[in-house]
Structures are given as C-alpha cells and as structure tokens.
Amino acid sequence: MDSSLTFRSGIKDVLPTVFGYIGVGLAFGIVAHTSHLGLWMVAGLSFIVYAGSAQFIITSMLLAQDPITSIILSTFLVNSRMILMSTSLAQYFRHESLTRNILLGSLVTDETFALAMNKQNHTAGKLSFAWQSAANLIAYLVWGVATLVGAYLGGLIKNPDQFGFDFALTAMFIGLVYLQLISDRKLGVRLQLLVMAFVALIYYFAIGLISENMALLVATAAGCLFGMEMKKCR
Amino acid sequence: MSLTELWIILGCAAVTLLSRVLPFVFVKQLQMPEWLLSFLTFVPITIMTALTCQGLFIAHPGHLATVNWENLWAAIPATIAGILTKSLLAVVVVGIAAMACLRYFGL
Numbered sequence: 190m191d192s193s194l195t196f197r198s199g200i201k202d203v204l205p206t207v208f209g210y211i212g213v214g215l216a217f218g219i220v221a222h223t224s225h226l227g228l229w230m231v232a233g234l235s236f237i238v239y240a241g242s243a244q245f246i247i248t249s250m251l252l253a254q255d256p257i258t259s260i261i262l263s264t265f266l267v268n269s270r271m272i273l274m275s276t277s278l279a280q281y282f283r284h285e286s287l288t289r290n291i292l293l294g295s296l297v298t299d300e301t302f303a304l305a306m307n308k309q310n311h312t313a314g315k316l317s318f319a320w321q322s323a324a325n326l327i328a329y330l331v332w333g334v335a336t337l338v339g340a341y342l343g344g345l346i347k348n349p350d351q352f353g354f355d356f357a358l359t360a361m362f363i364g365l366v367y368l369q370l371i372s373d374r375k376l377g378v379r380l381q382l383l384v385m386a387f388v389a390l391i392y393y394f395a396i397g398l399i400s401e402n403m404a405l406l407v408a409t410a411a412g413c414l415f416g417m418e419m420k421k422c423r
Numbered sequence: 424m425s426l427t428e429l430w431i432i433l434g435c436a437a438v439t440l441l442s443r444v445l446p447f448v449f450v451k452q453l454q455m456p457e458w459l460l461s462f463l464t465f466v467p468i469t470i471m472t473a474l475t476c477q478g479l480f481i482a483h484p485g486h487l488a489t490v491n492w493e494n495l496w497a498a499i500p501a502t503i504a505g506i507l508t509k510s511l512l513a514v515v516v517v518g519i520a521a522m523a524c525l526r527y528f529g530l
Contacts, residue, residue, distance in 0.1 A: 260434075268439050
C-alpha cells in the first residue's frame with residue numbers, strides 16, 4: 190500500500206480483500222440456495238440491502254418465518270456498527286460535496302472501512318473520493334456476483350469449507366488489524382495492544398450473555414472508552 | 424419473489440442505508456465535539472479486534488465462550504505471514520491455504 194489516492198490505486202488496494210468477499214459471498218449464495226431463496230431474492234439482498242453478515246440473519250429468519258418487523262429490527266441492530274464506522278470515515282470527506290458524501294456512505298462496509306483506515310496511515314491522514322469509490326465499487330460488485338454464483342452453483346458444491354474459504358474473512362480481519370496496529374502512529378503499538386486485549390476480554394465474556402452482534406458493539410464502545418482513559422494517563 | 428420478500432428487501436435496505444449515510448450527512452454539517460473525535464480515533468482498532476474475535480471464539484449463550492481452535496491454528500501462519508510481508512494478500516492466501524491443509528490432513 191502506497192500514498193497514491195487515485196481510482197486505479199483504490200482498485201489495487203482493495204484486491205486482497207476481494208478473496209474475503211468471494212469466500213463469504215459464495216457461502217452466502219449456497220446457504221441462500223439451500224434455504225430455498227430464489228436468484229432474484231439473493232440479488233435483491235446483495236445488491237439492494239448489501240449487508241454481509243445481516244444477509245445470513247435475514248435468510249435464517251425468513252426460513253423460520255419470523256415477522257417482517259423483527260427481521261428489519263435485527264438487520265438494524267446487526268448493522269448499527271455502520272453508524273460508528275461511517276462517523277469515523279466521514280471525518281475524511283468533510284470537504285467533499287454532500288452528494289459525494291452520500292455516495293461514499295451508501296457503500297461503506299467493515300472491509301472498505303478497515304482498508305481506508307489502513308490507507309490513511311500511509312497518506313498523512315488523507316483519503317480521496319476517487320480512491321474510496323474504487324474500493325467501494327469493487328467490493329460491492331464482487332460481493333453481489335459471488336453471492337449469485339454461489340446461489341447458482343449451490344446444488345453442485347457439497348462442502349465448500351474443505352477449501353478453507355470460510356476462513357478468508359477471519360484471515361482478512363487478522364491482516365487488517367495487524368496492519369492497523371503497526372501503522373497507526375497517532376496511538377502507538379503499546380496503547381493499541383492494550384486496547385485490543387481489553388476488547389478481546391470484553392467480547393469473550395459478553396458473548397456468553399448477549400448476542401454476538403450486541404457483544405461486538407459493547408466491546409467496541411467499551412474499548413474506545415478504555416482507550417480514551419488510557420491515553421489520558423500517558 | 425413474493426410480496427413479503429419485497430417488503431423485507433425494502434425495509435432492510437432502508438435501515439442499512441440510513442445507518443451508513445446519515446453519519447456522513449451529520450459529520451459534514453456539524454462540528455464534532457472533541458471527546459467524540461477522541462472516541463472515534465479508537466473505533467478502527469477496536470472494531471477490527473472485535474470482528475477478529477468473532478472468528479476466534481464460539482459463543483454458547485448462557486455459558487462461557489470457547490476458543491475456535493481450528494481458526495486459531497490457521498491464524499498462526501496467517502499472522503506470521505503478515506509480520507513477514509506486511510501484505511494483506513499474503514495473510515489471506517496463507518490463512519486459506521493453512522485452513523485447507525488443516526482440513527485435508529484432518530488435524
């Protein structure tokens with residue numbers, strides 16, 4: 190990753206994360222197929238809702254014939270971390286027009302957010318509309334196509350896990366968190382390691398008590414507050 | 424696609440889009456207070472850590488979580504690849520290959 194912020198370098202930077210999208214996208218397509226969702230429903234979920242993990246939850250709730258309102262509420266809760274990520278990411282685009290802000294915001298994901306946070310460590314804290322749009326669009330298209338291919342092939346692949354693709358997502362986050370750790374000079378390695386250990390501990394205990402998605406939010410917010418306090422102590 | 428499915432797509436798309444876009448609109452229009460900006464500087468590392476933990480722990484509601492050993496074993500070569508190369512691609516490729524090996528040899 191270098192300091193170039195063009196559309197082309199956005200495409201280059203997002204490519205490693207594409208493996209994660211393909212792995213999880215195929216998996217979603219296969220799950221959707223076995224849950225008897227039609228191709229149009231898969232396309233609607235991937236291209237209109239575009240919500241990664243929430244799509245799995247919507248699919249299982251549809252299968253369980255849960256009411257529409259609780260499906261929508263669950264989607265909101267699972268995606269509420271988007272509020273935190275978008276608020277962070279938006280800081281870099283305040284000088285851009287409102288239209289451009291809305292365009293960028295509409296395609297934010299965990300991965301493109303994390304990628305952008307890594308990128309700005311190499312560009313003296315700057316991001317560009319062109320770079321972010323490239324990352325967003327590639328991620329969006331690859332996700333949508335991978336889920337459709339998965340749904341189409343659903344009946345053919347008996348056991349996609351044997352190729353290890355289900356680990357792509359975790360591997361991607363390991364890579365992203367490591368790159369963040371070594372390149373965020375504002376916070377420094379020691380403080381970040383401390384915050385990471387705190388988040389892991391909170392998350393570990395929280396998932397015994399609340400859902401994984403709520404635990405994600407609680408651990409994130411607690412980690413931020415902990416980090417703020419630790420920073421004051423330094 | 425049934426009418427129910429159509430409503431689910433529209434409803435879920437609306438709440439997801441609002442969660443993504445409204446912060447951009449507010450941040451553009453309003454000056455954020457200092458404490459919030461300080462809070463937000465920790466969002467990247469905390470959210471990425473929490474998302475990684477999601478892959479490394481298995482939840483058992485009402486009981487303590489357990490470690491996803493398979494993922495943890497595959498995470499070790501993936502992390503080493505990251506330390507050696509500082510390349511996201513290397514981490515992902517080594518991680519997938521490690522997991523495929525673990526499953527192939529039935530470890």
